[in-house]
Amino acid sequence: MNETSLDDLSQEVSAMIGRSQYFQTATFDVENSYGYNTLAATQNNNPLFWQEEVAQELTLGHILPPTTLSLWMRPHFWEPGAAGEQVALQVHFDLKKIFDLPEAVMTDNTIIFYEPVRAGDRISNSQVLKSVSGPKTTKLGSGRFWVIDVEFTNQRNELVGIESYTGFGYRRGTEGAAS
Amino acid sequence: MTAETRIKFAQVAAGDSLPELVIDVTPTTVVLGALASRDWRPMHHDYKFATERNGVADIFLNTPNQAAWFERYVTDWAGPRARLGRMKFRMKTSVFPGHRMVFAAAVTDVSTDQTGCGWVSLQVELCVGAPEDDRSTYTVASTCEVRLALPDSQTDNPWLRSGDQWVP
Secondary structure, three states, rough: EEOOOHHHHOOOHHHHOOOOEEEEEEEEOHEEEEEEEEHOOOOOHHHHHHHHHHHHHHHOOOOOOHHHHHHHHOOOOOOOOOOOOOOHHHHHHHHHHOOOOOEEEEEEEEEEEOOOOOOOOOEEEEEEEEEOOEEEEOOOOOEEEEEEEEEOOOOOOOEEEEEEEEEEEEEEEOOOOOO | OOOOOOOOOHHOOOOEEEEEEEOOOHHHHHHHHHHHHHOOHHOOOOHHHHHHHHHOOOOOOOOOHHHHHHHHHHHHHHOOEEEEEEEEEOOOOOOOOOOOEEEEEEEEEEEEEOOOOOOEEEEEEEEEEEEOOOOOHOOEEEEEEEEEEEOOOOOOOOHHHOOOEEEO
């Protein structure tokens, strides 16, 4: 990704880079049922997640599949008092709005796993914008790439994981070819 | 001792291949995966939104669900004692209903860190195409680098590592 100099970005975006934003704690506890939904969706028969005795032996009780990390911070689609669509990665949507880029896709994802997540945990996270590219044109349209890191902790403030997303916000209908 | 040690660290070498996993994707695969990961964005369940707003061919597999598929693929091979340390994946094209997904992987490195934990690096490739097409025509949808801790004996357990003993 070609990063652009801070001078090329608005003051608003420049000020976002490197700053921890949107610290929040989930409104619900980690629960086994979503772990089973993920296992079912991927037909994953790992006995660590299905057999009590295996879980006791290896992880001193049930843990959730590591790749469920991000789902514990995804808001309900609707809840009392909430207005509009509830989104998980707010910095991503802020950038879409700032750059007036109505569409977006994720292109890269890195996840580092630390302490296992268990039912009953309450997860918190915060988001850090790491970089924003200059204008780019791909087969999807014209826009910009950005990288956002998300750090997840549990209720004991133990690090449970770090995710890094590369997103591409774009506008369709341009004449540009893929690059 | 009930937990199976499917593969020990010492049994793995760079250049080893993992068995393939073949999965045919349906709309249910996509929607089930999106909802399981609490991803309510419409491009993962609304055909008209995906095709008319996003300009893609169909609803498509979401990012956390792809991560879960990579986890399933790797731990199918490695067993319950194996512990994921890190995964980094790049999505080159979307995975749509009607695709056949073929997961394949090779061991790219084995190493032991300063704490004595044995690590295996894997390069996983997810290729997609129509089930009726020749596999040589399939395209690479995603690639994934995985760092996986493996036990070095029947009693070793990477899951019990924490703090400075866990360096993923």
